[in-house]
Amino acid sequence: MHAGHAQQEFAISTQAVNNANVLQQNASAVAFGERNLFLSFRSAMAQNDQARSADIRGLMDSETVRAVDWWLAKSPAARPTSPFSSSNPDWTTPRRIIDARAALDESVVSLHSAENQLRRSHNLEFLEAALALAFLTGGLTATLGSTAAQKVLLSVSVVLLALASVGLVVLW
């Protein structure tokens, strides 16, 4: 059961890492895209091409539009060189990147935990095998007629039990 849980957890964590990676790539792509759109928008504005600037503005998502509007409302001398500046409270990309990074960090922690669980489950399986062998050899003593043979088999069983106990302490 432990092995099953561990493998399930591992599979979920691996998927979470993949999803978080995709989230992070998306956040970077958003940052790249908004910069490119803004450059085109500014170029259209500079050329007084209102139709084109309106078209480009229409391609921006609502958050980018808010960030650009904040920037446009400032006087040219006092504003940062682009709307995508830390001083722009309406620029939300930093938070997207932070959230993506947090999701990735969290999924990596979860993956490490799942890997640890998987390793423990493998150790447990080894101990289970040793214990099963100990019980089996112990049980077989009852089937033997010779006392000497019974003692040998029982000794093997006890040794295996002891080894399994030590293994439990060391490997768990």
Add this chain to the structure above:
Amino acid sequence: MSRGQALWLAATALGATLLTGCGSTASVMPGEHRGDGMRACDGTIAVMASTGSAGATQPAAMNWARVRLDSFNAEHGSSFRIEPSDVYAEPELAVQEAKRLAADPSIVGVVGPVTSIDTEAAGPVFDAAGLAYVTPSATNVELADGHLKLFFRVVGNNQRQADVIARLIASRLDPKSILIVGGHEAYGLDLSKRIARGLKKDQLEFQRASVDIGQADYADVVAQAGSSRGDVVVLALVEPDDAQRLVDQLHAAGKNPTIVGGDTLHNINEFHATGAYVASPAPDVSLLEDGAASLRLYDEIFGDLAPFAALSDVAMEAVATAAFESCRNGEATRKGVARALPDIRIDPSVVGSPIAFDADHEVVDGRYWIYRIEGNHYREVM
């Protein structure tokens, strides 16, 4: 086989089967849930620093503060907003901006101002409005003498900086001559005075010169300065551009003294005199676990690295923590922030050491490092 033997065999076989089939039933440890301690809290935190408008000082302090605020919101579930106040070494503008921020009731605390002259100018306005302000970089000692009631700083003061600079000169540079160049403003005057005291204690002789912010021609200083590596020129100037211009003029005159700069020159993009020593109130954060993670995040967002402004991160965390801890009914207040700040403890912080304030609102155990500029990077020397 006797009945007892059969029972023994059956019991052991059952045990073996159960072990093989089921194993342990220990449950899988779930990942840590990040939701603990999250609650809604609103408020606006102003940052008085350069926003990076055309021709201005780069916005590293603003950037670090923003990354910390957004990270804080993500970690705590709060929705604090940033309010920029574009001021760098402009005391008159600092007063105007302080009045604007004071009049905005949504603003509950301030990160900054970033220079001593701005802090001296804006501080009384903030005090009158009950707005606590935490500077990441204003180092003039007198700022914390009690005349600015709600002033806090997360940076060591000029006395600590002067001590380490004097120690560098006395113990490492073996100077033939020393010229201390101080800016004619709160930071430069205070730092140069304290460095001079430190050198006197070490019985080193020196000359002094004074310059203005933005001064174009440093012919007088160039004439006073020694010309060899054994001669030392100490620059206590608030503007890294000014320091770079002065160094360029020294070189143009064929003079190559050893340059030692205050912490404002720990800014490789604006001051890059190879071989110069510069003080820094923070260690190399890229070597620290939390600092390196913050730098990676910073790089992802802004596409460049500016570790010299890492104390803005700490200043923002102090204000945001005070706002969050004093939050009532989902709203932070000025009074709450001002009351909570003296007891704030940030441990660990992005600069490695814990951050807390003493009775004078100075950071506890604030210290300085000395770096040598080597090409495009710094090497720690003290």
